Amino acid sequence: MTPEEAKAFVLQEAKKRGIKAELLFQEQRERSYRAFQGRLEEAKEARQRGLGLRVEVEGKVGYAYTEELSPEALAWALEEAQENALLSGKEGFLPPGAPLGRHDLLGEGLSAPPEAKREAALALEAALREDPRVRVAQGGYQEVEAQVALASTEGAEGAYRFGVAVLLASVVMAEGASVKQAWEAEFSREFHALEPGRTALDLRQKTARLLGARPLKTGRYRAYLEPEAFISLLMVLAPMFSAKEVLDGKSPLMGRLGQRIASPLVNLVDDPTLEKGLMSRPFDAEGTPSRRTPLVEEGVLVRYLHNSETARRLGQENTGHAFRTYKGSLGVLPTNLYLAPGSGVSPRTGVLVTEFMGVHAGANPVTGEFSLQALGLLLEDGEAHPVENFAVSGNLLELLERIEGVGQDLTWRLVGPFALGSPTVEVAELSFAGA
Amino acid sequence: MLQEALVEGVLRRALQGGADFAELYVERSRRRRMTVRNGRLEEATSGLEYGAGIRLFFGVEVVYAYTNDLSPQSLLEALETLLRARGEAGRVDERGAGGLDFRKEAPRGLHAPRIPLGAKDKRYRLERLLEAEAAARLAPEIRQVEASLQEWEQEVLVANTEGVWREDLRVRTRLFVLAVAQDEKGVQTGYAAPGLSLGLELFDLYPPKTVGEKAARQALTNLRAKPAPAGTMPVVVGNAFGGVIFHEALGHLLETTSVAKKASVLADKLGEEVASPVVTYIDDGTLPHAFGSSEMDDEGMPTERTVLIEKGVLKSYMVDRLGSLLTGYRRTGSGRRQDYTFAPTSRMRNTFIAPGTTPVEKLIEGVEYGLYAKELGGGQVKPGSGEYNFAVQEGYIIRKGRLEEAVRGAMLVGKGPETIRKVVAVADDLKTAPGMCGSLSGMVPVEVGQPHVLVSELVVGGKA
Numbered sequence: 018m019t020p021e022e023a024k025a026f027v028l029q030e031a032k033k034r035g036i037k038a039e040l041l042f043q044e045q046r047e048r049s050y051r052a053f054q055g056r057l058e059e060a061k062e063a064r065q066r067g068l069g070l071r072v073e074v075e076g077k078v079g080y081a082y083t084e085e086l087s088p089e090a091l092a093w094a095l096e097e098a099q100e101n102a103l104l105s106g107k108e109g110f111l112p113p114g115a116p117l118g119r120h121d122l123l124g125e126g127l128s129a130p131p132e133a134k135r136e137a138a139l140a141l142e143a144a145l146r147e148d149p150r151v152r153v154a155q156g157g158y159q160e161v162e163a164q165v166a167l168a169s170t171e172g173a174e175g176a177y178r179f180g181v182a183v184l185l186a187s188v189v190m191a192e193g194a195s196v197k198q199a200w201e202a203e204f205s206r207e208f209h210a211l212e213p214g215r216t217a218l219d220l221r222q223k224t225a226r227l228l229g230a231r232p233l234k235t236g237r238y239r240a241y242l243e244p245e246a247f248i249s250l251l252m253v254l255a256p257m258f259s260a261k262e263v264l265d266g267k268s269p270l271m272g273r274l275g276q277r278i279a280s281p282l283v284n285l286v287d288d289p290t291l292e293k294g295l296m297s298r299p300f301d302a303e304g305t306p307s308r309r310t311p312l313v314e315e316g317v318l319v320r321y322l323h324n325s326e327t328a329r330r331l332g333q334e335n336t337g338h339a340f341r342t343y344k345g346s347l348g349v350l351p352t353n354l355y356l357a358p359g360s361g362v363s364p365r366t367g368v369l370v371t372e373f374m375g376v377h378a379g380a381n382p383v384t385g386e387f388s389l390q391a392l393g394l395l396l397e398d399g400e401a402h403p404v405e406n407f408a409v410s411g412n413l414l415e416l417l418e419r420i421e422g423v424g425q426d427l428t429w430r431l432v433g434p435f436a437l438g439s440p441t442v443e444v445a446e447l448s449f450a451g452a
Numbered sequence: 453m454l455q456e457a458l459v460e461g462v463l464r465r466a467l468q469g470g471a472d473f474a475e476l477y478v479e480r481s482r483r484r485r486m487t488v489r490n491g492r493l494e495e496a497t498s499g500l501e502y503g504a505g506i507r508l509f510f511g512v513e514v515v516y517a518y519t520n521d522l523s524p525q526s527l528l529e530a531l532e533t534l535l536r537a538r539g540e541a542g543r544v545d546e547r548g549a550g551g552l553d554f555r556k557e558a559p560r561g562l563h564a565p566r567i568p569l570g571a572k573d574k575r576y577r578l579e580r581l582l583e584a585e586a587a588a589r590l591a592p593e594i595r596q597v598e599a600s601l602q603e604w605e606q607e608v609l610v611a612n613t614e615g616v617w618r619e620d621l622r623v624r625t626r627l628f629v630l631a632v633a634q635d636e637k638g639v640q641t642g643y644a645a646p647g648l649s650l651g652l653e654l655f656d657l658y659p660p661k662t663v664g665e666k667a668a669r670q671a672l673t674n675l676r677a678k679p680a681p682a683g684t685m686p687v688v689v690g691n692a693f694g695g696v697i698f699h700e701a702l703g704h705l706l707e708t709t710s711v712a713k714k715a716s717v718l719a720d721k722l723g724e725e726v727a728s729p730v731v732t733y734i735d736d737g738t739l740p741h742a743f744g745s746s747e748m749d750d751e752g753m754p755t756e757r758t759v760l761i762e763k764g765v766l767k768s769y770m771v772d773r774l775g776s777l778l779t780g781y782r783r784t785g786s787g788r789r790q791d792y793t794f795a796p797t798s799r800m801r802n803t804f805i806a807p808g809t810t811p812v813e814k815l816i817e818g819v820e821y822g823l824y825a826k827e828l829g830g831g832q833v834k835p836g837s838g839e840y841n842f843a844v845q846e847g848y849i850i851r852k853g854r855l856e857e858a859v860r861g862a863m864l865v866g867k868g869p870e871t872i873r874k875v876v877a878v879a880d881d882l883k884t885a886p887g888m889c890g891s892l893s894g895m896v897p898v899e900v901g902q903p904h905v906l907v908s909e910l911v912v913g914g915k916a
Contacts, residue, residue, distance in 0.1 A: 053713065060515040060537045062530065065503065065793060067520070080497040084520040085480075090500055097498035104574055106492025131537060153715045153836065189715050189836035196717065198836030235683050265489070266596045266632065269639070346495050375841040378830030379863050383632060384639045388680075388863035388913045390832075390841035408841070408863045408913020410682070450682030450913040 018086040020044065023068060024168055026088065030095055031170055036102075037073040037111045038095070039169040041302060042066070043343045049159035050135045051185075052142035057135060058155075069343030070094055071111065074102040078109030080346045112303055112325040117167065117175025120299045122206075127160050127180050129208045134158050137213050141186055144217030150190045150225065156217070157185035160208070165298075173304040181295055181431065182208045184216045192228040197392075199224040199372075204295050204431050223371065227392055230403035232452035238395075239367030240409070240444040244428035246391070247439040249373040251354065252432055253380040253387065254413055258285075258312050259338075259349040260327035262382075269385045269414060270318060278318045279417035282359050285313040287322065287338070289352035295429060295436040296352045303347065305337035312354075316418075322349050340434065355438030359423025362443040369394040369401065370409065385413040388450075407451030419445040453478045454504070458524050459611045460552050462506065462531055467547045467613055469535040471508040475612040477750065478504045478522070479792045482569060487600040488581040494598075496574070503792035506531055510538060512777055516795040554617035563741050565623045565651030569605040572652055577601055580660045581627075587664030588631045593675060594668050595639075596632035599660075601625070603651075606791075610752030618752040624743065624897055625654045626886065629664050633671035640677070640860065642670025642846075647886035647897070649741045670827065670846050673858050680847060680862030680914030686822035687864065687910045688815050688850065692883035693828055695804055695900035699889070700833040700840045701868030702733060706760050706768075707786070707798040708775025709892055710835040717838045717869055718766065726766045727872040730808055733761040735770055737785055737801035743886035744801040744898040751787035751796050758784045760803075772798040790894025797893040804901030808878030815877050815906045817853040823862060823912055824848040824855055830887075838868040841913075863913035871907060879904035 018026065020042050031038035044066040051059040069082040072095070079102025081094040102109075135158070142156030162180035167173050184203040189196060201220040205211050242250070262268040270278065279285075289307035291297050300306050303325055311319055323331070324339030324347055340350035370393040373379075380387035388410035394401040422443030429438040459476055466474030481501040487494045503520035504527060515537060517530040535543070584599040606622045626647030633640050644666040646658040689697055702718075710716040718726060727733070737755025739745050748754050751773050759767050771779070772787035775798045788799035816824065824847060831842025844862035848855045884901030 057513055057538075059513070059795070060534070061795070062515075062517040062533045062537060063793065064519045064521065064530070067501075080495070081499060082497070083500040083502075085500055085502040090502075094498070094500065100574060101496035101498060104493050104496060104578060107494055135537075153713050155713075196837045198715070198834040198839075265598075344497075344499055344501075346497055374834075374839070375830070375832035375843070375863075378832065378843040379841060381641065383641055386861050388843070388861050390839070390863065390865040390913070405839070406865060406867070406911055408682075408865050408911065410861060410863065410913055448682065451911060452684060 020066065020086070023086045023091060027070065027091055027095060028168065028170055030092065031072065034099065036099060037170050039071045039111050039173065039303065041069040041341060041343050042166040043163060045161060045163045047161050048131070048134065049157060050138040051155065051157040052138040053155050055143065057139065067343040069341060070098045071347065072098045072102055073109065073111045074099055076108055076110065077102045077105040079105060082343050109326065111169060111171050114169045114171040114173025114304055117173065117300050117304055119175065120177035122297060123162060123178050123180040126207045127162055127182055134160070134208065137184065137211065141184055141213035141217055144214050145186055145188055145221065148221050148225065150192050150228070151188050151221065152191050153189040155187045159183045159185060167304050175300060175304060177299050179298065181206055182211060184211050184213060186216055186220045188220055188224055190224045190228060195228045195230060197224050197227045202430065204429065206293060206295065226394065227371065227403045230405035233395060233404035233407040233449055235451050236449055237446050238449050240447045241362065241364040241367060241369045242442045242444065243369065243371050244426060244439045244441055245430070246370045246373050247356065247442045248430050248437045249376045250413060251356070251437045251439060252376055253382050255351050255354055256382050258322050260321040260323045260331055261349040263321055264327055264330055267383050273318050274320070276318055277316045278414060279313055279316040280420040281316040282420055282423050283313050283316050283417055284357035285354065286311050286357060287351040287354045291353050294353035295431050298352060301337045301339040302341040303339040305335055305339060307337050310336045322351060324349050351435045353436045353438065355427065356423065356440065358425045358427045358440045362422035362424045362441050364396055366398060367396055368404065368449060369396055387411060387413060407449050410448050410450065416444055416447070421445050453480055453607060453609050454522065456554065458527070462527050463552060463611065463613050465528065465531055466508050468544045470543050470545050471510055473509040473613055475507045475610065475751065476504060477792055478609040479606060481604065481606045481791065484603045485600060486577055486581060487598060488578070488585050489598045491582065491585065493578055501791065505792040505795065506534065507795050508534060512774065514774060514795065518792050552613065553615050554611060555615050556617045558619055559621050559747055562747050563649040563745055566653050567651040568623060569603055569651065580655050584627065584629050584660035584664035587661040588629055588668040590665060590668040591672060593633045593635050593672060594631055595634045598630045599664065600628045610750065612752065616752040618748050620747050622649060622746050623651055624649050625651055627654060627658065627660065627663055629667040631667040631671040633675045635675055640671050640674035642667045642674060647743045649743060649745050673846060674860045677858035677860035680844065680859040680912060682912060682914040684909050684911050686819050687907045687912065688819065688822065688824045689905045689907065690826040691881050691902055691904050693885040693887065693900060694825065695884065695902035696828050696831055696887065697842055697864065698733065698805060698872065698902065699800065699803055699900040700831040700842060701866070701871050703800045703803045704833050705835050705838060705868055706770055708769050708771045708779055708781065709797045711769050712775050712778035716835045721766050724766055725764045726869065727761050727764045728875040729764040730878045731761055731764055731872060731875050732806035734759050734806055735800055735803040739802050742802045742884065742899045749785045749787045750789045753783055753785045753787065755785040755801060770798045770800060772796055788893060788896045790896055794893040797891065799891060799893060799896055800889060800898050802884060802899035804882065804884050805878060805903065805905065807880045807882040807903045810877045810879050812879045812881055812904045815879055815904055816850055816855065819850045819853060822850045824850050825862070825864065833868065840868055841865045859914070861914060865911045865913055871910065874908045875905055876908045877906040
């Protein structure tokens with residue numbers, strides 16, 4: 018069956034069974050090239066599509082999905098979704114729907130010929146090897162183009178297309194006995210905005226400055242978190258703003274609306290309407306139109322992120338942050354979440370943290386506590402010495418309160434299904450464990 | 453899952469297009485997930501995944517395509533796109549002229565479940581989850597409990613131009629319980645997550661009540677725990693999931709994915725002493741019903757037991773087809789992938805440190821002041837530098853050879869090749885535990901394991 022036929026089939030079957038149904042259809046095309054030692058090492062071409070179902074039966078909700086679009090598979094999915102809904106112990110509903118239009122956010126962004134993209138991967142890898150200290154280099158190019166369509170028995174009907182191009186670089190650099198490995202990813206909605214030479218230079222410089230690192234003495238130091246390091250922390254902070262986590266008792270921001278939770282220098286915004294945003298979209302996974310959503314204003318928590326269900330349960334306004342892939346159930350996620358740039362920082366004495374590692378294991382989004390392996394530079398009166406083999410620990414919410422400077426160098430990263438942005442951040446003092 | 457004529461047609465066309473080797477991977481998976489919270493079913497999802505991956509080798513250059521439209525037209529189109537990507541479109545090589553003679557092998561049922569995915573109704577599953585959830589409510593401080601069940605049934609076919617046609621059926625089941633405890637001082641979590649390559653008999657082996665209680669006790673322990681100390685000290689690492697330390701610090705460094713590129717600090721060290729002589733490290737894909745076991749890997753090669761390190765000496769890497777081509781090492785049945793959307797790479801299966809002879813008590817008795825890392829959380833490693841980290845989920849201070857107060861929030865950091873030399877004693881109580889391992893070819897189910905192990909010094913990241 019074609020996706021259109023599958024959609025019509027499911028909507029008709031649902032009506033026959035007397036149940037409400039919402040269909041999320043996603044189709045994705047991916048292309049990637051990876052270069053190693055001056056040659057193309059891997060090329061990948063992919064197409065994947067799937068249909069996610071959410072049904073409402075007797076005031077309860079159930080889910081199922083299928084990648085096979087045969088009548089048997091579609092009927093199986095509908096049956097499973099209905100059974101899952103009936104077993105549910107929770108009230109649920111499908112929101113009323115409206116026509117949402119068809120949108121193209123990608124345009125000509127990825128229209129360059131495949132050869133140009135292959136060359137970008139090769140050029141990136143070659144540029145990485147220009148430094149003799151580089152032992153292993155890998156350069157890659159990847160692009161994803163996706164089509165999302167939403168339809169429901171409640172009248173929702175809309176679609177949009179978006180895409181992103183990425184340069185991926187990794188190096189192992191060595192000097193004497195010191196070896197460092199690092200990665201870099203440069204994202205854009207336009208292939209032509211990517212610059213392999215600049216990405217390579219950035220990664221080489223970023224890695225080389227850590228060579229010859231020495232152990233750091235255990236103690237408390239003023240910390241300067243580079244954008245990439247603070248983005249790692251934002252990954253852990255992001256779910257705390259989800260009303261779903263708040264309702265599940267899993268967010269330390271529960272009950273703190275209207276309170277100061279961070280230094281007055283902190284302004285956190287999620288904006289799905291950013292013109293060049295990597296994860297911009299016209300509407301969310303259940304058809305709520307997107308709009309700019311401030312979360313923290315001058316340190317004060319002003320709202321949580323919502324979908325229709327969490328908004329109804331908390332009696333707050335739906336911000337349009339429903340997230341779902343065709344395989345998943347309804348959740349809440351940011352789109353383009355960023356720490357707004359401030360007036361600048363000038364690192365003096367302390368530790369410049371360039372990277373945190375193992376964030377998924379070393380930071381707890383329920384409590385905010387973290388203890389993370391880090392890399393960086395010890396700054397002593399303007400002089401910088403690379404340091405390694407240490408961990409930084411504390412509580413993320415305390416860290417937010419101790420922010421004493423926010424830079425102007427806003428940098429973006431795509432982290433799974435959402436984009437995060439941050440400038441350099443200065444923190445009064447943090448606990449460092451090392452030698 | 454696919455007609456032989458279609459499989460043969462695709463593979464022959466690949467050879468005609470100039471490929472030295474071609475492989476077709478077809479997968480049909482059914483997944484179910486149920487989550488219980490606050491004494492009721494919170495969410496249930498069912499899914500059907502179906503797709504194919506085509507991999508071609510041109511020398512050591514790999515091209516990979518996947519699609520979940522498995523019509524002949526779509527598969528051949530995917531193949532032509534690949535050939536075009538290399539500028540080989542339209543080429544007709546005579547190598548593809550002859551027929552392929554497949555040696556067909558069906559699954560032997562080595563890890564087959566007694567209670568398959570279709571057996572028992574959903575209500576039965578729901579009742580077991582409710583049992584686990586209720587059992588975790590041990591004390592008033594337990595504020596939140598989440599219990600979930602994940603079932604995964606994966607049918608796989610691998611066929612290639614060497615005549616391999618092998619099928620496998622993998623059934624995996626995992627129970628998760630997360631407990632959140634809270635008092636006036638703060639919030640702490642605990643969890644337990646047994647999983648095996650079998651069906652609902654998991655509930656007989658790991659009664660839901662026991663699993664729920666384990667998660668809750670860990671959360672309560674962490675609630676009364678003090679912040680972990682910071683600094684360098686001896687560490688006794690617990691058995692079972694404690695093995696994640698060497699999964700990260702050692703296992704990932706022995707995969708040809710990084711070894712072939714010399715992107716591992718342990719590349720080119722076969723036959724050399726790389727670890728303390730008390731360490732023997734094994735990766736075994738054949739352990740009956742273990743979470744990381746399967747009859748064949750995702751390149752259609754039967755799995756095996758691979759001794760990686762014997763008494764400190766490096767004996768073997770984990771080698772997939774491409775890794776073997778690049779290094780000349782023998783394939784070890786280690787080519788794995790999350791699903792059809794990934795090309796396989798060399799991955800761990802069930803990896804563990806072999807038991808030693810020291811009783812556990814002796815390990816702890818010898819420590820003047822240090823940390824007992826009883827349960828570990830996840831971690832991460834950079835194979836190129838060996839730098840790794842992992843979180844301590846449940847830890848205690850050792851003082852004058854005795855276990856004392858519980859501590860929380862500790863993070864162990866170090867460099868794998870250094871740590872593995874600092875293992876001074878290995879106990880006799882080997883256990884393994886399931887986990888999901890993420891790498892180049894996606895998330896794959898594995899087991900990690902070890903007996904209790906004493907490391908003479910490690911950096912503990914706690915409160916300075």
